[in-house]
Amino acid sequence: MSQSLVMVFLGGAVLRITVFSTTYLNYVKPGFRPFLIAAGAVVLALGVIGLIQEWRKPHLTGPDHHPDGGHDEHRGHDEHGKHGGHDHSHGPRVAWLLCLPVFAIFLIAPPALGAFAARSEEPPPRPPITAETYSALAGDTVTAMPIGEFIGRAWADSTYSLTGKRVRLTGFVVPSAKKNRWYVTRIQMNCCAADGIPLKVAVLKAARPPVDSWVEVTGTWVRPTSDRIPNGMVAPELVATDVTEIPQPVEPYE
Template sequence: MSQNLVLMLLGGALLRISAFSTTYVNYVKPGFRPFLIAAGLVIFAIGLVGLVRRSAEHHHGPRVAWLLCLPVFAVFLIAPPALGSFAAARSAAPPPPQVLDAYAPLKDAGPTEMTMSEFIGRVFGDSNQTLKGKTVELTGFVTPAKKKGQWFVTRMQLACCAADAYALKVIVRGSPQPTSDSWVRVTGTWVPTEVDDDATGIVYAELDASEVERVDPPSEPYE
């Protein structure tokens, strides 16, 4: 009976984070929502059918089996948050962007809001250097850097789910570091860096900040 109850609770937890809230975007891409709802319904139904059958047979398992319910209760009570600076600091390096000449020119007046992936792509993959002299806005969470006077604005990118996430990080110069894991909107200009073909390690894009504004976490934390 306890195994069937666990299935019902697991299905209910899956429905709770996918059908009745947007918590599921902390773990998977938004496009997976229909599949999560369907899986939650199936798991809940299997547990319910098994529970009815067990009740009809008056069969009872060992009491210790109820401990199987504890992890599922934890999902209900303490849903894990989206990945933050701890995961970003230990993330593998993102794949290098392809060199393209197809990036559209940026507007001359006012800042251009841009995703982290586009900014990094333009920095390392745009031979026309369309970022040069332009003001952009990047939104992400704060990750500390080892070098004094620098920190990262960061966004995690998913291929499928949180298990395969990697960090898109841009060094921020010219502004004190806000609290780690706080979400910010950074306005600034690209700082060109010379990349040595023989250099080892990761080379990060850099932004000279003119303004850093605290913002609420977005409804979809990943790119």
């Protein structure tokens, strides 16, 4: 029965974070929602079927039941085994510990990856440079863009479209080991949080908000002195003119 209950709780937990909330976005990309709902429904149904079968067993195969209506000659032996020996009909109680991870999903849903996952100063491997052509940016307005696009323009745009343009980046705050800077960061993932890569932009000339808080940073790109891309993905720099704390977005990843 414990196995069926675990399946019921697990299926219910998956449906809870996908159907009744957007918590699943802390772990996977939005496109996986239909698959999670289908998987949760199947697991929940299998668990319910298993519970029904377990509940029906005592009525179908109990000690007083006999297909021909007679008395079960082994009743005395069964009663002795039940009261004088050990009852193995319900399995080890330690099996109920399997429910603890499922209860954790209900009670303490893990948050999205944040500053702790992105704190390392070691640069991640440099992504391959593509021949993507970036459009020109407006000169008199602030342009909101993903951090990944900002990094791409900073390191791979031969037209230097970021030069002198004001941009707005959204991410969470990660401290830096270097003085007078911190990082506005976003995790980029292909499938799920397990393959997430932190994308960082160094923020200059602005007081650091609390670590892990979400912010909108407006500022201008600092063009590096060399056009050569260094080994690893070194964070480009942004001189901030405005930093505003915001709630965490519904979709925390890029």
